[in-house]
Amino acid sequence: MENEKICAVVGCGLIGRAWAIDFARGGWRVRLFDPVEGAVEAALATIDRLLLDLVENGLLDAAARDVARARLEPAPRLDAALLDAAWVQENAPERLEVKRELWAALDRFAAPQAVLASSTSAILPSRFTGDLPGRARCLVVHPLNPPYLIPAVELCPAPWTSMETILAAETVMRGLGHSIIRLTRELDGFVMNRLQAALVEEAFKLVAEGICTAEEVDIGLRDGLALRWCFAGPFEVGDLNAPGGIRDYVLRYRSVFDSVLNSALPRPDWTGPVLDEIEQSRRLRLSAEEIAHRQRWRDRRLMALLRHKKEASETIGD
Numbered sequence: 504m505e506n507e508k509i510c511a512v513v514g515c516g517l518i519g520r521a522w523a524i525d526f527a528r529g530g531w532r533v534r535l536f537d538p539v540e541g542a543v544e545a546a547l548a549t550i551d552r553l554l555l556d557l558v559e560n561g562l563l564d565a566a567a568r569d570v571a572r573a574r575l576e577p578a579p580r581l582d583a584a585l586l587d588a589a590w591v592q593e594n595a596p597e598r599l600e601v602k603r604e605l606w607a608a609l610d611r612f613a614a615p616q617a618v619l620a621s622s623t624s625a626i627l628p629s630r631f632t633g634d635l636p637g638r639a640r641c642l643v644v645h646p647l648n649p650p651y652l653i654p655a656v657e658l659c660p661a662p663w664t665s666m667e668t669i670l671a672a673e674t675v676m677r678g679l680g681h682s683i684i685r686l687t688r689e690l691d692g693f694v695m696n697r698l699q700a701a702l703v704e705e706a707f708k709l710v711a712e713g714i715c716t717a718e719e720v721d722i723g724l725r726d727g728l729a730l731r732w733c734f735a736g737p738f739e740v741g742d743l744n745a746p747g748g749i750r751d752y753v754l755r756y757r758s759v760f761d762s763v764l765n766s767a768l769p770r771p772d773w774t775g776p777v778l779d780e781i782e783q784s785r786r787l788r789l790s791a792e793e794i795a796h797r798q799r800w801r802d803r804r805l806m807a808l809l810r811h812k813k814e815a816s817e818t819i820g821d
């Protein structure tokens with residue numbers, strides 16, 4: 504315990520508590536801080552339930568759960584949370600003014616050699632680290648929810664983030680079992696949300712133009728493309744879909760993609776009538792009251808899938 508590194512989790516909502524599990528399971532002592540009264544206690548209660556879910560789904564053994572749980576401790580103040588921390592993971596609300604004020608304090612209280620990482624989904628790091636004396640040790644480490652289950656994380660530097668910081672962040676994330684997307688420069692949406700935006704925009708277009716229903720879009724992903732994308736990205740899928748690999752694939756099918764891209768459908772207003780149609784379709788399948796229950800179903804399915812992927816990596820190979 505003495506030699507374990509310390510991670511300060513700042514902001515203990517959905518993402519903060521998920522990082523807390525990730526770091527504690529990975530051998531870090533974790534201090535949890537949140538300025539809202541009762542938030543840390545609520546996070547710890549949720550973490551207890553989530554750790555149990557991991558054990559019940561075969562992703563953590565009971566002894567390891569107890570060790571991880573013992574590494575978690577509430578911190579009464581921000582400066583106490585950051586004392587001697589080697590890593591600070593910020594998970595405050597996604598509002599620029601909140602991040603700016605908080606990051607000034609993080610930079611003030613954190614040890615000079617600490618890495619300061621933000622979970623922000625969409626705010627570029629240059630927008631809240633530019634004025635900080637320690638701005639070279641600041642970057643975005645963006646997870647998908649929840650990071651203790653989903654391996655991919657994006658490292659997005661500000662223009663002044665040092666290479667030393669980026670490499671240190673990469674080492675820490677790999678140590679926790681993450682796979683890394685390292686952006687060479689900051690860009691709206693980073694990588695994963697840009698990929699997601701392209702796909703979701705096309706989904707909205709197809710429904711708005713009456714080409715197919717919202718449910719059929721979900722079928723196309725859930726029972727179609729995503730089955731392969733679950734273990735191979737689009738470039739590997741292409742590489743394996745033509746005898747001569749990716750170049751052969753592009754030469755054979757480029758014209759198909761050219762015609763698709765040349766027949767682009769008009770941009771729909773996501774909040775217009777198409778949203779009524781999509782919402783109606785969703786509510787027919789799931790009432791608003793059932794959403795929370797279904798979220799647990801989703802997490803259990805995700806855990807089962809991850810267990811399968813782990814086993815398949817061992818028996819079939821990566």
Ligand SMILES: NC(=O)c1ccc[n+]([C@@H]2O[C@H](COP(=O)([O-])OP(=O)(O)OC[C@H]3O[C@@H](n4cnc5c(N)ncnc54)[C@H](O)[C@@H]3O)[C@@H](O)[C@H]2O)c1
Binds near residue numbers: 593594601623646647
């Ligand atoms: N929810 C997601 O799926 C997701 C995924 C990836 C990244 N993120 C990012 O993670 C961050 C947190 O999102 P979330 O979904 O956990 O939100 P959340 O609302 O669940 O949690 C935010 C927490 O921050 C606390 N907080 C409020 N003011 C604060 C302050 N000044 N300093 C520290 N903490 C403060 C709140 O009490 C709350 O517990 C956001 O930047 C978000 O973009 C979210």
